[in-house]
Amino acid sequence: MTSIELVEPGAERPRLHAVEVAGGSETDRPRPVDRDRAAAAVADLLEALGRDIRSPHLADTPRRVADAFAEMLTPRPFAPTSFANDEGYDDLVVVAGIPFDSLCEHHLLPFSGVAHVGYVPGDRLVGLSKLARVVEHFARDLQVQERLTRQVVGWLDDELDPRGVGVVIEAEHLCMSLRGVQARGTRTVTSAYSGVVHDDARTRAEFLARCRAGGAA
Numbered sequence: 261m262t263s264i265e266l267v268e269p270g271a272e273r274p275r276l277h278a279v280e281v282a283g284g285s286e287t288d289r290p291r292p293v294d295r296d297r298a299a300a301a302v303a304d305l306l307e308a309l310g311r312d313i314r315s316p317h318l319a320d321t322p323r324r325v326a327d328a329f330a331e332m333l334t335p336r337p338f339a340p341t342s343f344a345n346d347e348g349y350d351d352l353v354v355v356a357g358i359p360f361d362s363l364c365e366h367h368l369l370p371f372s373g374v375a376h377v378g379y380v381p382g383d384r385l386v387g388l389s390k391l392a393r394v395v396e397h398f399a400r401d402l403q404v405q406e407r408l409t410r411q412v413v414g415w416l417d418d419e420l421d422p423r424g425v426g427v428v429i430e431a432e433h434l435c436m437s438l439r440g441v442q443a444r445g446t447r448t449v450t451s452a453y454s455g456v457v458h459d460d461a462r463t464r465a466e467f468l469a470r471c472r473a474g475g476a477a
């Protein structure tokens with residue numbers, strides 16, 4: 261079982277084993293946030309954008325922005341505890357409507373929405389809150405929605421060895437609504453499945469029905 265040490269916002273990012281399983285590697289591992297350097301870069305950015313960084317209104321802005329990004333890129337630590345499935349529960353467990361915020365790796369703008377996470381247990385169950393915590397763990401990174409979706413599936417497969425996993429994520433990307441195409445209100449829906457949720461159409465349909473019951477369209 262993986263355990264996560266306590267970290268300060270902006271300290272070296274804790275990595276769950278599934279990151280390596282689901283596509284990352286030691287070479288992609290982010291370095292700790294250097295807040296002084298980040299603040300200096302924000303000051304440069306403001307100047308490049310034609311703003312007067314000597315203005316008293318902007319005096320603390322570089323530091324605030326550096327702190328905000330450090331916070332948004334640092335998940336809260338958690339211990340992904342699991343326990344024996346003594347009763348032999350063999351149906352879907354679904355936590356629907358888990359709210360999350362992430363940062364698009366293309367524009368550094370937020371994308372936010374809900375994740376629906378389900379699995380069919382094997383020998384182990386996981387604490388329900390951990391399904392929300394693992395979404396946050398992978399969301400607090402520079403992301404694309406497809407990778408986030410697959411990382412949550414990979415983590416559950418790796419951690420629990422369940423009979424199957426399903427994850428659906430619905431989000432609005434501010435880079436699509438505030439700028440560029442300015443398609444306000446559009447939602448991107450991604451999904452990833454493994455095991456019986458992938459292979460068995462009835463199990464997948466039941467998972468999607470429970471997602472809808474939990475708020476999915």
Ligand SMILES: Nc1nc2c(ncn2[C@@H]2O[C@H](COP(=O)(O)OP(=O)(O)OP(=O)(O)O)[C@@H](O)[C@H]2O)c(=O)[nH]1
Pocket residue numbers: 364365366403404405406433435436439440441
């Ligand atoms: N597949 C995927 N694309 C994303 C995600 N977040 C943002 N994007 C897209 O990434 C693309 C980047 O496209 P580029 O053409 O390089 O950048 P751009 O000129 O800013 O594109 P526009 O947004 O169309 O103005 C855009 O189409 C975004 O909508 C994501 O999570 N998944």
Ligand SMILES: [Zn+2]
Pocket residue numbers: 364365366367368369433435436
């Ligand atoms: Zn974007």
